[in-house]
Amino acid sequence: MNQPRSKKRAISGWVVLNKPYDFTSTQAVGKVRWLLSAAKAGHAGTLDPLATGILPIALGEATKAVPQVQDGIKVYRFTIGWGKATTTDDTEGEVVATSDVRPEQGALEAVLPRFTGTIMQRPPAFSAIKVDGERAYDLARAGETVELAERPIDIDAIELVSHSPEESVLEVTCGKGTYVRALARDIAEALGTVGHVTKLHRAAVGPFTDDDAVSIEELEAAEAGEARDALLLPVSVGLEDIEEIRLDAGQAKAVSHGNAVLLTGANAPVSVDECWVSFKGKVLATGHVEFGQFKPGRVFNL
Structure with a gap:
């Protein structure tokens, strides 16, 4: 005998999820929607499965404010692994080039100003951008050569957090449409080497930051009903910017x-x-x- 489906609720607000590693944004929305029995849900800005951090999930009427949150400033903390380039510009892809060059801290700091302001960026071949109606990553996975056009992006600030010969941690504050994987690729190229993103964490999206975030485990641990609903932020918070x-x-x-x-x-x-x-x-x-x-x-x- 089939179990009856839980009744969906017309609940509205924001769950600012700290998306776990190896979890798609669609999976995250589905999990949150199920935990809160929400009739309607969506997210404000996709995160790659291998990325962690802020994924604003809109429930009910908050979905109408998704465009405002998506257009907000974003902060990412990421690690560049030096010496290997991959097909995806992160750890998921195959290694396509190597280099023995390991940039010194001073050289890295000197090149970062080139990547601030409005700059031109070529998105990774493995991205969700459409080419003749097809997603670029679908074409790339099918073995086709994908060459995406450069486009302008806005980077407000980029700073070095830590550095070693094998990897460097940076933090970037940027606008909509920035690909951190492409940024890492281009920084490595400017330093005469190759590199790829080994870790990526989104620390802020629009008005939402790590301080607002809840984990799937916290949602699951809260008792269904008022206790779980209390983890939602009001619809208006998404419009604070x-x-x-x-x-x-x-x-x-x-x-x-x-x-x-x-x-x-x-x-x-x-x-x-x-x-x-x-x-x-x-x-x-x-x-x-x-x-x-x-x-x-x-x-x-x-």
């Missing part, structure tokens, strides 16, 4: 029906590219302000 505008009751009612509203008051903004509006602390909508009017893009039903 963009401006909040507080509405009155009349404005809130109009926005909840998807209507634009004129913002009043001495400090009311005239133009805002991206913002969210609230009433009594509750998220009502994300959108923008144009000519003093808030125009909703996505309306939240909280």
